[in-house]
């Protein structure tokens with residue numbers, strides 16, 4: 078039993094098969110039409126030629142037929158059959174065969190009843206009304222073309238010469254006194270068609286081969302990058318980012334590769350961000366515990382010592398102050414944590430009002446001035462004249478500035494400078510806190526706004542710092558639709574710059 082090829086499952090196979098089918102189908106259709114056209118043309122040409130010959134033959138046998146000269150008819154017909162190379166048949170006015178001659182078989186049949194006239198009754202009627210007729214007949218081996226022409230006698234002489242049995246009374250009308258049929262095998266057509274079919278077949282084979290090669294290369298160029306993308310996507314799913322697919326194309330597949338590369342990049346970025354956040358989250362618990370541990374231990378230690386009576390009355394006040402300081406630090410830490418948690422969960426809302434930037438700057442500056450002076454820092458306040466009114470939360474912006482100023486004082490040595498500068502640039506307010514302190518290393522700059530991030534972890538901090546300040550500052554600035562940036566150079570100083578949009 079014939080086994081059909083398995084249906085191709087790959088895109089590659091489908092493309093190849095469809096190309097080959099298209100080529101084969103086109104060739105079959107072209108071959109079919111060509112055969113039809115050639116046959117038609119050939120047949121028409123032969124028909125036209127044979128019709129002319131049949132008319133000539135009819136004219137030539139007409140004379141003999143009129144005179145009832147059977148021998149003359151036979152002679153003329155045979156000569157004609159030879160010269161035209163066609164089977165000839167002469168019918169008399171009774172519509173019966175008078176003579177048949179086939180030069181191919183070299184047989185004649187005078188008045189013979191052979192295989193039949195090859196014409197139907199109504200066709201003979203048609204001819205004997207004076208019409209030409211042509212048709213295809215199917216011989217034993219080949220198709221044949223048969224053309225019949227009536228033998229017409231134009232009456233010009235008196236009626237006594239009419240052939241016997243003709244009842245026609247209208248002597249002036251042309252009369253049909255017989256017919257001649259010529260038939261030829263349509264051999265040439267079939268040979269030509271066979272030749273053309275062979276040509277179509279050969280060019281078909283070449284076409285299919287070329288189509289196979291073309292579709293093979295085309296399919297390869299289509300499926301190779303798809304396979305690459307597939308492999309890369311599988312790798313990605315397994316958590317293995319091999320990077321981008323290196324292939325430059327400006328077609329749809331190129332677009333797909335670009336999109337894929339972009340997605341890989343995005344997923345990679347997202348995963349890195351997730352990893353970073355996860356690390357921060359894990360650190361948070363450790364950081365909170367760490368920050369709480371030291372002041373709690375100190376409060377507990379001193380309280381126990383006092384209760385156990387180990388501390389003299391004269392020293393009690395000093396220890397009580399330490400306990401108080403630590404408690405203050407603890408409650409500030411808890412406040413900061415609460416603020417931050419409110420900020421991050423979106424629960425903290427601003428109380429926005431129209432505020433004077435000058436008043437805000439002076440208030441913040443004065444809040445930190447005593448501490449700055451105590452540490453021997455030169456503080457200065459630079460305000461651009463006629464600053465506009467700003468719409469924002471006065472207390473939260475004060476918190477922001479104090480935080481930045483306190484950091485600047487904290488991380489600047491005695492004798493250094495700390496400046497608060499407020500100015501307007503277009504539709505923005507720029508507030509800068511500039512110090513000449515120890516600066517921040519470039520690789521730390523991205524991290525200092527993370528909660529609990531401290532640059533110098535070893536040098537354990539004064540009671541104030543918790544690493545939460547800048548995280549809160551950034552969130553508050555962003556709540557005002559602004560942003561904060563920092564420029565810093567080790568041992569030269571830092572500038573924290575806040576941009577606030579005036580429209581907000």
Ligand code: ADP
Nearest residue numbers: 484485488516525531532542543544545546547
């Ligand atoms: P902290 O409460 O520890 O100051 P912050 O969030 O305010 O926490 O600051 C985070 C870290 O950034 C600090 O530990 C410090 O190392 C660094 N930093 C902040 N401001 C300055 C500054 N003006 N100069 C140098 N380092 C700074």
